[in-house]
Amino acid sequence: MSTETKITPRAQDYNQWYLDVIAAAQLADYAPVKGCMVIRPDGYAIWENIQRVLDGMFKDTGHQNAYFPLLIPESFFKKEAQHVEGFAPECAVVTHGGGEKLEEPLYLRPTSETIIWSMFRSWISSHRDLPLLINQWANVVRWEMRTRLFLRTTEFLWQEGHTAHASDAEAEEECRRMLEVYRVFAEEHMAIPVIPGRKSEKEKFAGALRTYSIEAMMQDGRALQAGTSHHLGQNFAKAFDVTFQDEKGQRQLVWATSWGVSTRLIGALIMAHSDDKGLVLPPRLASRQVAIVPIPGKQADPERMTGEARRLADELGLGRAVVVDDRPNLSPGAKYHYWEQHGVPLRLELGPRDLEKQQVVLVRRDTGEKRSLPRGGLREAVRQELEAMQREMFEKARAFRESRTYSVDTEEQFRKTIEEPGGFLRAHYCGDTECEVRIQNETKATVRCIPLDAPAEKGRCPFCGKESGRRAIFAKAY
RNA sequence: CGGGAAGUGGCUCAGUCUGGUAGAGCACCUGGUUCGGGACCAGGGGGUCGCAGGUUCAAAUCCUGUCUUCCCGACCA
Incomplete structure (x- = not known):
């Protein structure tokens, strides 16, 4: 087990820093196939925590999990014109099976709308079957040209919710509800502030009426789309002929x-919170919240301190979230570095001096703050510290985002600001795709979203001068 | 998919130009001494030099192809 991994400072090379943090925290490894990664146990543990929390939130909002197959007949895929156009180039296709060429090629799902709606057709016949609220946890494959660990890999894990409704309004409500679920999850569990908003025509999902997203700012000022929610209208219902009879006996297309x-x-978690020492995880998503490092001391029986450390671990009442680092071959200092690189929120040090004074030393991973706490009442103190850390990480990320968000009104301001210092630009947006393409080509910035809470405000697009009713968020994006 | 760089024990790299049969530091194993911010001593294990061809008496080294990673572009959760 390596205990020495160099991490490139953020200021020197942000991209390399990101990769170094992943390596040092042992979150992922490269797989033999281009663009594919192995999610290592410590990385997968984060995913399991994300899954656990979100899954509960989905169920609380009435959704059920199901599982649809990985392989999708090519013909299904071609039924929705815009959808095909959007996804065809990045699909992996199975052409052979059982040693023979297949009659019809099978696509590895890049997303499951088609296979799911082909099934919805047989599941829905009456308004009494609606709404149908399904979620699936799955892997998907997209043949990306340029990949980056976690942010864009050929195969990735996700959840995809697919719902069917009797009306446009109900579908819209569902769409917004789930966006709100994502916002709450991002802010309260990932400690990442996000901007919920609507995507531009250019950025919306292939086959959707409209797309909403939550947008987060990374420490280099770039935007990362952290979740999306699409109102698909009746496009897939049309493509797969999914209809229901309403209360009046009329046949209608499903929304x-x-x-x-x-x-x-x-990836968002890493880039939002981590530092030059390594990974920093918000307590709620850390599978190990507290690492206890016993310091044996000079004349003491070496077993004594680890015994004390284990007793301390029990006192905390956090179960598996506490780890006692009793490795005999590492010095305390080496252990400090190890747990810092691995992003464990709190470290408790227990040595002879602490034992004497009936105290322990507590160190916060996010701030590096170090202080002594009395042994009595530690359980409550640690609980409070974890909560404080969760809250303060969010506040810190929010303050950072605010400090890197600028209102700009002229083309010149826009160009200058996006170049240096960079970040989120609040600017009027005419809504014109051509203009958006031009902005992207010339500045590398894209419309991230039109915030849902953007107040009505008359203004002009800084590039084309056309009138605009509100500001959008522009940024360079991952 | 274009342009550039790089693949040598787990990691960082030397050796490649000028072919002669693989080395260092760290990590790892054993024993001992240590331990309050990356311990020390002694001994030890581990590499078909990314892969496949070719040239040669001989290839980590030269040639061809290919795979992977990183950076820059065009495409995207």
């Missing part, structure tokens, strides 16, 4: 939504 978050969230 659809889909929404998802992926293992990309782990």
